[in-house]
Amino acid sequence: MSKFVFLTGGVVSSVGKGVTAAAIGKLLKERGIKVAIQKLDPYINVDPGTMNPYQHGEVFVLDDGSETDLDLGHYERFIDDSLSADCNVTTGQIYSAVIAEERKGSFLGGTIQVVPHITSEIKRRINLVPEKTGAEVVIVEVGGTVGDIESLPFLEALRQMRYERGRENTLYVHVTWLPHISATGELKTKPTQHSVRELRSIGLNPDVIIARSDHPVAEDLIAKIALFCDVEPKGVFPVVTTPNLYEVPLLLERQELGSYLAEKLHLKLRRKPNWKPWQAMVHAERADRPKVCISLVGKYVELQDAYMSVREAVRHAALVEGVKAEILWVQSGDLEKGSAWSDLQRTHGMIVPGGFGDRGIEGMIEAAGFARRKKIPYLGLCLGMQVLVIEFARHVLDLDAANSTEFDPDTAHPVIDLLPEQRQIGELGGTMRLGLYPCKIGSGTLAARAYKRESVDERHRHRYEFNNAYRQAFEEHGMCFSGQSPDGKLVEIAELTDHDFMLGSQFHPEFLSRPNRPHPLFVAFIKAVIRRAKTPGNNAAASSASTS
Numbered sequence: 001m002s003k004f005v006f007l008t009g010g011v012v013s014s015v016g017k018g019v020t021a022a023a024i025g026k027l028l029k030e031r032g033i034k035v036a037i038q039k040l041d042p043y044i045n046v047d048p049g050t051m052n053p054y055q056h057g058e059v060f061v062l063d064d065g066s067e068t069d070l071d072l073g074h075y076e077r078f079i080d081d082s083l084s085a086d087c088n089v090t091t092g093q094i095y096s097a098v099i100a101e102e103r104k105g106s107f108l109g110g111t112i113q114v115v116p117h118i119t120s121e122i123k124r125r126i127n128l129v130p131e132k133t134g135a136e137v138v139i140v141e142v143g144g145t146v147g148d149i150e151s152l153p154f155l156e157a158l159r160q161m162r163y164e165r166g167r168e169n170t171l172y173v174h175v176t177w178l179p180h181i182s183a184t185g186e187l188k189t190k191p192t193q194h195s196v197r198e199l200r201s202i203g204l205n206p207d208v209i210i211a212r213s214d215h216p217v218a219e220d221l222i223a224k225i226a227l228f229c230d231v232e233p234k235g236v237f238p239v240v241t242t243p244n245l246y247e248v249p250l251l252l253e254r255q256e257l258g259s260y261l262a263e264k265l266h267l268k269l270r271r272k273p274n275w276k277p278w279q280a281m282v283h284a285e286r287a288d289r290p291k292v293c294i295s296l297v298g299k300y301v302e303l304q305d306a307y308m309s310v311r312e313a314v315r316h317a318a319l320v321e322g323v324k325a326e327i328l329w330v331q332s333g334d335l336e337k338g339s340a341w342s343d344l345q346r347t348h349g350m351i352v353p354g355g356f357g358d359r360g361i362e363g364m365i366e367a368a369g370f371a372r373r374k375k376i377p378y379l380g381l382c383l384g385m386q387v388l389v390i391e392f393a394r395h396v397l398d399l400d401a402a403n404s405t406e407f408d409p410d411t412a413h414p415v416i417d418l419l420p421e422q423r424q425i426g427e428l429g430g431t432m433r434l435g436l437y438p439c440k441i442g443s444g445t446l447a448a449r450a451y452k453r454e455s456v457d458e459r460h461r462h463r464y465e466f467n468n469a470y471r472q473a474f475e476e477h478g479m480c481f482s483g484q485s486p487d488g489k490l491v492e493i494a495e496l497t498d499h500d501f502m503l504g505s506q507f508h509p510e511f512l513s514r515p516n517r518p519h520p521l522f523v524a525f526i527k528a529v530i531r532r533a534k535t536p537g538n539n540a541a542a543s544s545a546s547t548s
């Protein structure tokens with residue numbers, strides 16, 4: 001029988017519940033246990049696919065094409081397994097399924113209610129994960145904070161699961177925040193006490209409390225949390241904020257959370273954890289390394305979570321190449337107004353990431369032109385490839401009006417356009433080209449040197465494609481389509497032949513980068529960035545630029 005670790009959050013959001021869930025997954029996987037991690041999101045959208053990134057951060061795409069919460073990115077990066085659509089469930093999905101059954105007549109005669117109909121559907125979705133994956137332990141994270149109206153049915157479902165499966169098969173972990181009062185220099189446990197009281201009023205008694213804090217937590221505070229929250233002292237685990245999220249599993253391992261979970265859930269451990277590779281990665285990240293600076297030109301840069309996987313992919317590749325990559329976040333709209341160009345000039349590489357809609361596009365196109373002319377290494381991710389193509393069409397092929405029909409439906413030169421099958425689609429949710437597709441790599445190209453493979457599978461999330469009517473003209477002027485769909489009909493990678501590294505992919509390589517296994521395109525890009533930084537005249541770095 002599978003076992004479940006249920007994670008709830010208290011006090012405030014954004015305390016790192018997703019990273020904690022991922023870290024717990026890593027602790028168990030290191031002990032040879034097959035794990036899966038699921039996120040239950042209480043919002044009513046069916047998935048985050050149609051949400052503005054400012055609201056929700058990045059949409060993380062899985063192999064099977066599901067558009068999911070960014071926490072699934074943390075899960076995959078920590079446990080290094082590919083998850084599936086079942087691992088992200090929303091209130092929207094639950095209600096849609098129950099209402100569809102009601103319309104079919106499945107509940108004839110009955111009144112459909114939150115308990116039992118909605119809670120049963122929630123439990124069914126939770127149980128699907130071990131059924132489909134064979135996971136011995138499923139870690140289930142409930143989005144939001146205890147006290148939110150939206151999450152009540154999910155919490156009630158978790159309560160019922162303990163009743164049905166017993167204590168030895170279910171464990172409740174509550175992640176809270178200890179605020180620091182600077183006037184007295186104290187950490188406070190009261191909000192945690194209140195949050196646990198709220199949780200208990202719903203019928204959930206936490207077994208473990210992860211107390212997040214910006215400051216070290218003294219033993220007496222741990223004892224206090226234990227006493228007031230009715231958790232044994234060894235069930236309270238303080239986690240002090242660390243600049244490196246990959247340190248969290250090590251922090252928890254040092255406090256023996258892995259053994260504690262194994263004991264409480266009566267898990268049969270298959271092996272002793274081997275933390276050496278993970279530790280080496282964390283130590284390398286801490287070590288002093290030469291700095292390189294990369295500008296990320298996007299439209300949602302005020303919220304860096306919107307580019308979570310891109311930031312992580314840069315970090316993974318930089319680590320392997322022995323440098324520290326600072327990212328300069330450039331709002332493409334500022335470039336349109338004429339500012340931020342001097343900062344761009346000082347960076348050693350440029351990334352134009354994914355995005356939708358026409359705001360800021362002209363700034364990105366100008367930035368791509370800047371990278372092309374100044375020979376700054378450029379990596380275009382999905383929209384970033386389309387931007388590279390539009391800029392090339394306008395300024396190398398002299399097609400002044402070139403554009404994507406996403407931004408100008410009547411453009412005279414639709415170098416990026418909808419495929420005929422996309423034209424028929426009216427609904428926006430879940431209708432893009434989504435998920436893993438194969439890509440053939442052309443020999444002798446930049447892409448081939450990066451991948452060292454003839455064929456790869458990459459994750460997609462886009463509606464528009466390169467327009468093949470322009471293929472020959474582009475090729476004649478120095479663009480190489482180094483990645484294509486196996487039937488040759490879709491352009492997957494475009495690169496310039498007379499540039500050290502100017503490459504764009506129609507897919508999102510960032511979703512497959514892992515801390516110990518950086519993505520080959522990001523590695524090749526960072527290598528080019530390092531070459532650029534070492535070139536005399538370009539090594540000033542962007543020290544005066546605002547970086548993070």
Ligand code: GLN
Nearest residue numbers: 354355382383462463464
């Ligand atoms: N908006 C573009 C498209 O739909 C690019 C999408 C993206 O960058 N993910 O094709």
